[in-house]
Structure formats: C-alpha cells, structure tokens
Amino acid sequence: MIIKGRVWVYSDNVDTDVIIPARYLNTSDSKELAKHCMEDIDESFAKEVKNGDIIVAGYNFGSGSSREHAPIAIKASGVACVIAKSFSRIFYRNAFNIGLPILESNVVDELEKSDEIEVDTKKGQIKVLKNGKVFESSVIPEFMQRLIESGGLFNYAKEILKV
Amino acid sequence: MGMTISQKILANKANKDEVKPGEIVMADVDLTFANDITAPIAIDFVKRLGVDVFDKGKVALIPDHFTPNKDINSANQCKIMRDFVMERNLPNYWETGEVGIEHALLPEQGYIKPGMLIVGADSHTCTHGALGAFATGMGSTDLGFAFATGKSWFRVPESIKFIYKGKRKKWVVGKDLILYTIGKIGVAGALYKSMEFTGDAIRELPMEDRLTMCNMAVEAGAKNGIVEPDEITVEYLKERGIENDQYGILKSDADAEYSSLIEIDVSNIEPQVAFPHLPSNAKGISEIKDDIKINQAFIGSCTNGRISDLREAAKVLKGKKVAKYVRLIIIPATVQVYRQALKEGLFDVFLDAGAVISTPTCGPCLGGYMGILADGEVCVSTSNRNFVGRMGSKKAFVYLSSPAVVAASAVAGKIIHPDEVLK
Ligand code: SF4
Numbered sequence: 001m002i003i004k005g006r007v008w009v010y011s012d013n014v015d016t017d018v019i020i021p022a023r024y025l026n027t028s029d030s031k032e033l034a035k036h037c038m039e040d041i042d043e044s045f046a047k048e049v050k051n052g053d054i055i056v057a058g059y060n061f062g063s064g065s066s067r068e069h070a071p072i073a074i075k076a077s078g079v080a081c082v083i084a085k086s087f088s089r090i091f092y093r094n095a096f097n098i099g100l101p102i103l104e105s106n107v108v109d110e111l112e113k114s115d116e117i118e119v120d121t122k123k124g125q126i127k128v129l130k131n132g133k134v135f136e137s138s139v140i141p142e143f144m145q146r147l148i149e150s151g152g153l154f155n156y157a158k159e160i161l162k163v
Numbered sequence: 164m165g166m167t168i169s170q171k172i173l174a175n176k177a178n179k180d181e182v183k184p185g186e187i188v189m190a191d192v193d194l195t196f197a198n199d200i201t202a203p204i205a206i207d208f209v210k211r212l213g214v215d216v217f218d219k220g221k222v223a224l225i226p227d228h229f230t231p232n233k234d235i236n237s238a239n240q241c242k243i244m245r246d247f248v249m250e251r252n253l254p255n256y257w258e259t260g261e262v263g264i265e266h267a268l269l270p271e272q273g274y275i276k277p278g279m280l281i282v283g284a285d286s287h288t289c290t291h292g293a294l295g296a297f298a299t300g301m302g303s304t305d306l307g308f309a310f311a312t313g314k315s316w317f318r319v320p321e322s323i324k325f326i327y328k329g330k331r332k333k334w335v336v337g338k339d340l341i342l343y344t345i346g347k348i349g350v351a352g353a354l355y356k357s358m359e360f361t362g363d364a365i366r367e368l369p370m371e372d373r374l375t376m377c378n379m380a381v382e383a384g385a386k387n388g389i390v391e392p393d394e395i396t397v398e399y400l401k402e403r404g405i406e407n408d409q410y411g412i413l414k415s416d417a418d419a420e421y422s423s424l425i426e427i428d429v430s431n432i433e434p435q436v437a438f439p440h441l442p443s444n445a446k447g448i449s450e451i452k453d454d455i456k457i458n459q460a461f462i463g464s465c466t467n468g469r470i471s472d473l474r475e476a477a478k479v480l481k482g483k484k485v486a487k488y489v490r491l492i493i494i495p496a497t498v499q500v501y502r503q504a505l506k507e508g509l510f511d512v513f514l515d516a517g518a519v520i521s522t523p524t525c526g527p528c529l530g531g532y533m534g535i536l537a538d539g540e541v542c543v544s545t546s547n548r549n550f551v552g553r554m555g556s557k558k559a560f561v562y563l564s565s566p567a568v569v570a571a572s573a574v575a576g577k578i579i580h581p582d583e584v585l586k
Binding site: 013018021063064086161163 | 187
C-alpha cells in the first residue's frame with residue numbers, strides 16, 4: 001500500500017490519555033471519539049485533520065491505558081497511518097487488530113508540521129518529499145502480516161472457529 | 164538454555180517444550196476479563212461472530228470504572244455488559260454493591276493462581292503477576308478474540324531481572340520500590356519486556372505490596388510484571404481457600420537468559436514522589452526543596468486501594484485534621500476492603516480527619532468522576548499515572564506517592580514525609 005499525505009508531528013511518550021481523554025470514554029462511537037482526538041496535546045488537530053493525513057511521533061507512542069478507543073479515534077479522524085520511533089505494546093496490538101497501519105521509523109526527526117511524505121508499507125520505506133530523503137522502517141512480523149492478510153483479528157477468529 | 168518463569172508459562176499454555184524471546188505463539192488462556200469501558204467492544208466482537216464464549220467460568224465482566232453510573236452514556240455501556248451477562252448466563256459478574264476495582268477484586272476473590280495465563284482488556288492486568296501468573300493487558304478486540312476462542316497470540320518477551328536487596332526503611336512500601344525503579348529505567352525502560360522482581364527484599368515483601376509493584380510494570384512499558392511464588396503466595400491463597408494442590412509452582416531456571424540484570428539496594432530508598440507528568444519523574448522526598456502545596460489528596464485505585472494501604476493512611480491520619488481547603492478522597496478498592504476498614508474503625512479515623520469516603524470505583528484515578536481536578540490544581544495521589552489531563556483538567560498537576568505520604572500531605576497541605584506530621 002502506498003500512502004501519501006501531510007504530517008502532524010508529535011514528540012515522545014504521546015499517551016492514550018491525551019489521544020483520547022477518559023472523560024470521553026463513556027462511548028465507543030468512533031465519530032464521537034474522533035471529535036476529541038489529541039485534544040489535550042493539540043486542540044487544532046480534531047478541527048483541521050484531513051482524510052489521508054499521517055501522524056509522526058517519537059518514542060513510546062500510545063503509552064498508558066489499553067483503551068482501543070485511542071487507535072479508533074485516530075482512524076476515525078481519517079488518519080491513514082501512524083509512524084513513530086517506537087510504540088507502546090498494547091497500542092501496537094490494538095492498531096493492527098483494528099486495521100490502522102503503523103510503522104516504526106525515525107522519520108520524525110526530519111519533519112515539520114504539514115510536510116508531505118510518501119509511505120510504502122510493503123517495502124517499509126518512507127520518502128520525505130521536500131528533500132527526497134528515504135527512511136527505512138522495521139518490517140512487520142510474519143504472523144502479523146498474516147493477520148492483516150486475513151483481514152484483522154475478526155476474520156482470523158472466523159477461520160479458527162469455522163463460522 | 165533455561166527459561167524464565169514467564170517463558171515457562173507461555174510454553175505450557177502454547178503446548179510447547181520451549182519458547183524463545185521474540186517468538187510469536189498462540190496460547191490457551193485461563194482467565195479473560197474486561198471492564199465497563201472495554202467490554203462493550205469485546206462483546207460486540209463475540210456477537211458479530213455469532214458464537215458463545217469459550218468457557219463461561221473463565222470469563223469475568225467487571226463494571227468498575229464508572230459505577231455507580233456517572234451519566235447516561237456510562238449507564239448504557241454497563242447495560243450492554245449486564246444484558247450480555249444475563250443473556251449468556253455468565254457467572255463472573257459483580258453488580259454495583261458487590262463490585263470492586265478489577266485488579267483488586269480478582270486476586271482478593273481467589274480468581275488468580277500461580278502459573279495461569281491471564282488476559283484482561285485493561286493495561287493494569289499485569290498486577291496479577293504478583294501471584295506468579297503471566298498476566299498482561301490488551302485491547303478490546305484482543306479480548307473479544309479471547310472470549311470467543313479461548314486463545315490469544317503473544318510475542319514471547321525478553322525478561323529483565325530486578326534484584327532487590329537490603330532492608331526497607333520505615334514508611335517505605337512496594338509503591339516506593341516501583342516508583343524508584345521506574346525512575347531509574349524510564350517509562351519505556353522495559354518496553355515489550357517482562358519485569359521479574361526477585362531478591363531478598365521481595366521475598367520479605369507482603370503480597371499487597373507485590374501487587375502494587377506488578378501493577379505499575381506497565382508504567383515502564385512492560386508486557387508483564389512477575390514474582391516467583393513462595394510461602395507468602397501460598398499463605399495468601401490459603402486464606403482464600405485455595406490449597407497448594409490446586410496449582411503448580413513454576414520458577415525461573417538458574418541458567419535462564421535475561422536481557423539485563425538490575426540490582427537495587429532498597430535500604431537506600433526513601434519515600435518516593437513522582438512529579439508531573441510522568442511516573443518516571445520520581446524523586447526521594449528529601450530532594451523536594453520548595454513547598455508543593457496541594458488542593459486534593461487521593462487514596463485509592465488498583466495500585467493502592469487495598470486494606471494495608473488504608474491502614475497505612477490511618478496510622479498517619481489518626482487524631483489529625485486535613486488542612487484547610489484541601490480535599491482528601493479515600494476509595495476502598497473493593498467491598499471487602501470497605502467492610503474491613505469499617506470494622507477496624509478506620510472510617511472513624513478518616514471521617515474525624517475530614518476525609519470523604521466513596522464506594523469502590525476507579526473514579527478520579529482516570530479523571531472519571533468523584534474528584535475531578537480544576538485548572539491549575541495540584542493533587543497528590545496513590546494511583547499509577549500522572550499524565551496530562553489524567554485526573555481532570557489538562558492544566559492540573561498530579562504527583563504520585565504512597566498512601567502514608569498522601570495522608571501526611573493532606574494534613575500538612577503540602578507534600579511531606581509522614582514523620583514530619585507525626586512528630
Ligand atoms: S483504578 Fe485507575 S488504573 Fe486501576 S483499573 Fe481503575 S482506572 Fe485503571
């Protein structure tokens with residue numbers, strides 16, 4: 001998959017409490033959640049985010065709670081993919097399970113808000129359009145590639161249970 | 164090559180002789196649970212599949228975050244849970260009046276045994292490793308999958324071995340050891356890894372303190388925290404009517420591989436305070452030079468809402484008054500803790516001091532209700548997270564500490580060592 005879009009840039013340790021604050025967790029409605037996405041770190045995000053935008057960040061993105069509402073809110077905001085230096089492990093699982101592509105890379109160091117990048121998720125390559133620099137991302141483990149191929153955890157459950 | 168206790172449990176449950184760090188395995192789980200925030204999505208997953216849960220006895224649904232329901236939306240979420248429980252006739256459900264915070268409730272009620280593989284749709288599921296189980300938090304879709312299939316996939320983690328030596332100082336509890344540890348390694352210091360807590364100082368540590376330590380493993384990014392079972396574990400289970408023929412005890416091999424060994428001399432550790440806005444901003448209390456005035460003090464949560472925590476707080480609060488214009492909120496984590504505290508007269512101590520006592524709930528820990536912070540306010544809390552906006556306003560400041568320090572701070576109106584209040 002090739003994803004081309006403009007970036008929102010964040011630093012290290014963006015936790016799930018700022019991605020979607022607990023005061024909005026009394027619903028699982030994705031559109032409702034998207035309205036408050038990133039609110040406590042960047043009030044402009046929910047207002048200005050466009051379909052196909054990309055979030056790039058530093059280390060330990062998505063740390064904190066297990067709330068799947070965090071990747072759900074990001075996905076429902078129209079974000080096409082998240083690229084960070086590293087992810088908290090629960091966020092990492094959740095993103096795969098709900099079909100939000102995420103990649104590990106240091107590309108954030110090269111970027112400013114609204115720069116454009118092109119991501120090749122298969123090859124694991126990220127191109128910075130303003131200067132043509134290419135960053136490699138870590139490869140997705142084979143098991144998780146299979147998960148994505150079967151269409152996420154739901155279809156995988158169907159296969160196992162033969163329903 | 165030998166295996167760590169975490170590897171052994173995963174190997175057992177994946178039906179393998181051996182597993183190696185980095186390997187991904189599909190394993191059978193012994194207990195699966197979710198709360199009122201995470202259950203609705205997991206329930207929807209099971210319903211859409213059109214199947215039953217894999218084993219009624221191994222599914223627990225615990226409405227603890229926003230109960231008694233704080234508003235219409237949270238009532239609707241609990242209703243989804245309750246309807247599902249009623250429709251499927253699931254035995255492990257606790258109504259308001261019985262429910263407690265999941266990570267306090269499950270061990271207390273004897274649901275956790277050594278060697279179990281446990282997944283919960285809550286990040287603090289790692290708490291249960293204190294009993295020698297492999298327990299880890301996941302998201303709702305993962306739990307939906309586990310509810311339906313009885314399985315979950317795991318990347319076998321590398322382990323870090325923490326060796327705690329020496330005698331603890333007065334007032335130093337499990338909370339201080341774990342805050343100190345996270346302060347040392349950072350919030351991603353154990354990312355994707357297992358934190359194995361060992362050493363003489365752990366062998367002497369009461370079970371409730373071990374639960375506190377494992378509870379915060381996730382605050383260092385860990386997949387799980389774990390303590391090898393010993394006499395204290397056996398005793399804790401016996402008190403719950405679980406004899407040692409009902410579980411096996413696994414230990415790490417002497418030649419097990421660790422990604423690192425970290426030795427900590429606990430005799431040098433003083434009461435710890437984690438400054439805003441990360442649990443890793445831990446400092447020894449004597450390092451605090453300027454007064455940190457507080458507006459609110461909170462004693463509760465799955466980290467420190469157990470009976471030993473309330474006893475520690477009461478030791479400090481006895482005969483004292485909460486400072487003027489400071490709110491002290493105390494929330495026993497379960498009904499059993501609530502009743503026990505009442506019986507022991509702790510409620511009188513708290514009420515005489517001017518504290519308010521709530522029914523068991525997560526409440527203010529995650530900024531839900533029952534003690535939300537206003538702009539610019541400062542709270543010292545026994546909970547596990549002090550992120551921006553965690554307890555209400557994103558302009559508020561949360562400091563983390565032990566029950567004794569929080570109680571002392573409530574009396575002094577500023578963050579302070581318990582000895583200062585008692586002298
Ligand atoms: S007490 Fe706090 S940390 Fe523990 S389960 Fe509840 S919200 Fe989560």
